[in-house]
Amino acid sequence: MVALPPVLLIALPLLFAFLAPLVGMVSRRMVKLYTLLVLILNALLSILLFINVMANGVVYEQLSGFYPPVGILLSVGYLGAILAVLINVLSPVVYLSYFGEAENSVKFSMLYMLVTASSTGIVITGDLFNMFVFFEITAVGSYGLVASLRTKEAFEGSFKYIVLGSIGSAFILMGIATIYGYLKTLNFYDIALRIDTMPETARLMSFIFLIVGIGVEAEIFPLNGWVPDAYQGASNRVASFLSVGPSKAGIYAIARLIFTLIPIMSGFELSLLLGIFTLVVGELAALRQRDVKRMLAYSSIGQMGLILIALSLHSETALVAAVFLMVGHALAKSILFIGSRDYSGGLLRNPLIAGPLFLGVLSIVGMPPFPGFWGKWYLMVDLASRGAWTIILLIVFTAIVEGVYYSRYLFRGLNGEIRTLTKSEIASIIILASILILIGLFPQYLYDPAVMAARSLLGGGP
């Protein structure tokens, strides 16, 4: 297999993003096709990278000749590769649903490519500062995307997102500053090696800064105030893309932080506690929701909490569960977001839309032949092997609450007069649903890479 440098994954979309206005001048219709092609190209690249990583372990790439303490290093680990594939494969599919829309704004496609590139960047970068840069690009890109509908809620949502996002990035900056102040390096490996030389308090302070900063993007409990309004304000495509790209990148960053950067025991307990809080609050808040998007947003928070619990258990099966949950959530939530009209939509009356939406709900609730189920199952197995009955009880309780409010969603979807989505939206949800079923029916193909990713993460690698 030809070993393409991973940097192409980021460089190509950025390049084409800035070429978009030129294409736009030729004809506005062309921009959509052009963006789709770029995203598909990027997807192929990510698959090639994934195969490369699976074949010969972690791929490192040194950029612009500087040596480790300063230079930019890309290190694509197994988890990174999986998430890269996930983001890059799903983003063109979600973008496909934008075709049906009448207005074709160049700025939207540009931002879309930009955020895809930056979220993949976060996932495959090797050093801390580089990750911060990509974080900033993703955040800013998402502000623009959320506001793309130009309605009152859109602006309100993006405003809250901007305020909280900037506070978060401030904290990340302070965290990086403390680390750089002591260790004079920003490379993950150097930091990991020489983290003990830092004085105790400095290490703790940097960890707190980083966890709070990244937490805002990763939708952890006290920091996710912006999530409901942002998702409600954003258009369907943007909301589903947010649940695919940025949120996964945020969780990946949390994982790198607690596993490689500052692997201290209390870090895991803290994230476990946060995960439980996020899960419980997210699910309960969703129970009484009137608006579909807000309900799905809260349910995403709940799922994030679940993934965080899986990550913080730092055992192999738990990490595999985390991977399955991430993949399941990304797929199912994007289907539901694309298909989310206001509550009383008669969407489920026509079979073409009812199928994928119904499968999406089933996967989130954790019904068997879907990734959602495998995730929950492995998580439960791991929790059981440690005898953590209280956590299991909480997960059980939240699953029942989930059952209640999704049944209301299904019932409301069935009533009311029949309404249909645009052709392209139907196409995209059908593709997403088929991926969902494929992964569900043949979990081996995701299980083996997940196990490798878990082992490398536990060993402190990328």
Next chain:
Amino acid sequence: MLMETFYAFIIGSLVVLALNRFPRIAAVVAIAVSLLPLFALIYWAPLVGLTLPSYLSLLRFETEISYALGPGTILLQITPLGWFFLFLLATTFPLVLLFASSFVRDNAGGFYASMLLTMLGSFGVLLARDMLTFFIFWEIMSWSILALVLRGHDRRAIVSYLAFGSLSAMLLLFGFMILYYKTGTFLFGEMALEATPLTLAGISMIVAGFAVKGALMPLHVWAPHVYSRSEEPFVAFLSGGLSKLGYFGMILFMYGVATVPFFATWGTFRGVPYFGYALAVIGAFTAFAGTVLAIMQDDLRKLLAYSSIGQLGYVAIGIGIGTPLALTGALFQALNHTFFKAVLFLAAGAVYYRTGRWKISELGGLGYKMPFTFLAALFAIFALASIPITSGFAAKWLLYEAAIEQGFLFVTPIMLIAGVGAFLYAYKILYGVFLGEPRHDVREAPLSQLVAMWILVLPLVVFLVFPGWVLDITSPILQEYGMQPVAHTPYVITTNLAAYNTIAVILALIGTLFLALILYKWKPQKVVPHEDNYLAGEPPENYEYISMHAASNYYEPFEDVFGGIFRKGAERGWEIVLAGAEFLSNGARRIYTGLTEDYSIYILLFFLVLVGWWLLW
């Protein structure tokens, strides 16, 4: 050929879904696919000691498949218990589809697809030998039932079904995890459970999970809504076949995984472990309350729903007591219930198909217009009321014998009274729907519906004459669980208290009927038109003001005296639970005030808390 059966079901459901616009072809395909488990059943018969003619078993089915997947392995294997319940499901499923071919009109493809997936799920559950497979197929079955419940478009049914469905699934999952924690393996065969409070909690959670599906009293709230709001063929299969899986699971876990000595370690009450006794008491209460509630219903489907809950209570009693006699009784009652409840629901469907009405007070006099439906329903009702001229009696008799053998002084009367209560609502169905003044002139139900009903009635007759055959099928189950099977010949069942000889009863009945016939045929008789009734001399022509059907609120005095207590017991309990959850969710929602300044304060507060907590700690 077993793995191909699973694939056939999946592909079949997809094909049927595609054939949505041609219901007839979809029905044919669905029925063809549905016959596969029947062939499997026939092929595996020797395993249960039944030697069937060889030409019947056309296809070869492996008895076991195993398939490694992640930490656990998928293991499917046929066991005598699995075979028995497969016998119940595989026979009713094709007939229910045959009935549905003429009953279901709109979106038939969706209906057949979900039914096939339900059967796939239950087929898998019956063969599962490890917890992962069991849970996978259990969940597939429950969400395909959800797909069918969704067709009913009723809010209470959908919300209550999914809420209780998730409750039962999560209870099972929690129980499985505890067992996995204690025994370290998922396979049923290798689980050596030692009796600790934790494993008892696990087993009781699993049993509670199955109790939800088997609609035992406190957890039954979803059943009346779902039964009365969905299409008839589905409900016949759901209440006839699928509710038995709850009890299949109970037997599998209470006697297969955790054997009787496991429960006996916590002391026994008159030879029955306390756990089993509690289940028996719940079952008895369910039987009694279900029957009383059934008596008070006016909607035919609700009545059948509560009666089904009542009859299932008997099965729970049998499983609770746990002696070989009680288990055989429970299995026999499950078998009877499958067939007569399927026939009753199908008959109700046929009546609805013709008259379009559900209320008993609006129906009446259909016996003369729909004679075959009436006869099938009549026989099923005799089986429901467990009268000795049907196989219903043998099952209840075994249960009574077991209860008396253990000296249950307080449970047996409740069981007997529930049995008598069954007469009341059995007659209410008979009189309200089929007898009384004729008010609708309708044709007989279509042929396909009649054939489905009549084939389902056959087992009730066959096992009336030879109850021993059922005991032949159940003996290997008892042997597998280390119990000594009940002494029986094809038509006599003997227990150490008394014997029951069916041939004696039948021959005596034929004799007395012959005697009555002679007495009866002595003089000719004149059939009188239907309106010619003695109503204190009122001439028939001004009948029009008698609009009130005699069967509307039929047992009104009973309701006046006992109505209050039973009216809304369980429902109110669950509403309180829901209100509690809603209160919590309001609390959680109040955190998200929607103001950015609050959220930023949250972040800073969180930061300070972290710093404070770590530095001081």
Next chain:
Amino acid sequence: MRNEDWKKISRLVSKRSLWMVHFCTGCGAMEMPPVMTSRYDMERFGMHAMATPRQADILLITGYLAVKTLKRVVQVYEQMQDPKYVIGFGSCTINGGMYWDSYNTIKDLSKYIPVDLYIAGCMPRPEAIMDAFLKLMDMIDKGEAIGWKKYRKYYDQYKRNQRMAFAYRLDEVKEIKEDDAK
């Protein structure tokens, strides 16, 4: 021995067990309690008061019959099973009694339904009723109580009379016109 003796035995037995439904119009009903209870006790003869015409052999009309009541009486009579006997009670059923000139009471019961036995008296005493029952039992025994055969044979005449009475008009009668003509 076959048919004839069989009929004789059945008449002999059925006279000892007569079941009665009494259509209590007018004031005759007051005479029934002493007959049924301990003072005169008709049960001695195996007679028993039943609730429905289906079960009864004797129909007891105990007073005047308005035309409206006649409709109900005819309905009850037709609902009785066949060897059935009618006892007209009191003078009202014979010739209208003290309602001889009333515009809506029928004057002679036997024109509408066959009457086997009349008991004269403007409300006969219980002794008269007991005597009537014995008389009826003899008639049954001798085979004279054949009212129900008459009803069957001359069904159309009875029905014609009943229709005329119900319509208060004589328009159906052809013979009367001939009489007038003669």
Next chain:
Amino acid sequence: MVIEIIEKILLLSGMVALGFIIGMFFNGFARKVTARIHNRVGPPIYQGYLDVFKLFAKKTNISHGWIFDLAALFSVAGIALAFLFLPVAGISLLSTEGDLFLILYLLAIPALGFALGAGASGNPNAAVGIMRALMLMLAYELPLVMVIVAMMVHYNTTSLATLVQMQSNFKWALFVPQFFIGAIIVDMALQGMLMEKPFDIAIAPHEIASGPMVEFGGKHLGALMLYKMMAIVVETTLFVDLFLGGGVVLSVEQYGWIAYLVNFLVWFALITFVFFLALLINAVFPRFRIEQALKFYWKYDALAALLLLIWVYAGVSI
């Protein structure tokens, strides 16, 4: 083997014929006793035979279709079947084949067949009558069943034949203190089973024109009369078998066929006595309303039965 079967058939048919004959005698006996209590002369003792013969001698028999005819058939056949499964005067006809539960459910066949036929007649009176009859049945079954279960657990058998053997040579269940109260409870339930005066709510002639039997006449009514008479014999024999040792006084081995004759006479005397008790209550009581009957059976009678159960529970320890 064949001779034995023929002998058995003859015995069974003989006993059934005997049952009907005694039943008809009881009808006349009942009306005579009630009449004497009412200070009346009352019909002759053989009035029952005359009534049944007259009903079958009726010329026209009005019926309402084949389901209606089913009623007469099922009720007579069902009650004869129930009679065969009872040990009568020590002769166990078929009672070794079935047990007490079977008899309880066999009693249901004629009731349901009769209800089916009456329902088919379409007369609202019949429907109301059957509703009352079934509710009454539900009411009196509770105390009856409680006492029967108590006896079964106490004697540790469910077969009536073995129960009668256990009570042989005067060890009647009546003398066992618990079951003396049990006998009183079951006697009250018997009043309901026999549909005697306080509880003849279902066939009330004044309110609902003799309830279910409103449309039955001629041979249908004859069949139902036979069913009612035989039911009296069956129910009283059940009571006698449960509490009064089934009339077995002399053991057959020692005394040969004389024992059969004596036992038969004792059995006949006992059932007449029990029926006489019921008639005494019948002659002087007004009729209950159905709500009162429900409350009576489920409140007072069942309470007593519950006390009995607790008493037996204390006594029995397996």
Next chain:
Amino acid sequence: MMAQELFPQAQKIREGRIRIETTKDEVGTILRKLKENGYDHFVMLSCIDWINDGEFELVYHMWSYEYREHVMISIRVDRENPTMLSLRDIFPQIETYEREIHEMFGVNFIGNPRLGDFILEGWPHIPPMRKDFDTEKFVKDFYYKIPEVREE
């Protein structure tokens, strides 16, 4: 208030018996006034056929338990087409009396919905209680003319 103080034209026939003659349209007001003043028992409505005067006399009888006094309000109605307003809204039971008088005398009460068949179902001749209806002649022409059942 006693009836006499209420209505000056009331004549006192004897102790506790008062008679008021009035016209067709005042009777309603009089009845209402009496009803409020203690005469709350409407005894009956009767009708007398004055064939020679060619009139019907309708008498409304009221009784008071308080004063133990019986008031008779009588009005005269023409015989050819006798019509009268229905007073069923004062006392509901008046409707039945009106139905009977309609059937027996032929007085037409406007406002009474149920004036059809009451006792005589399908009576084709003139109302029977009128004086010009000869019952004896009717009985002789009708009932006795119904032929005996001839047994050939």
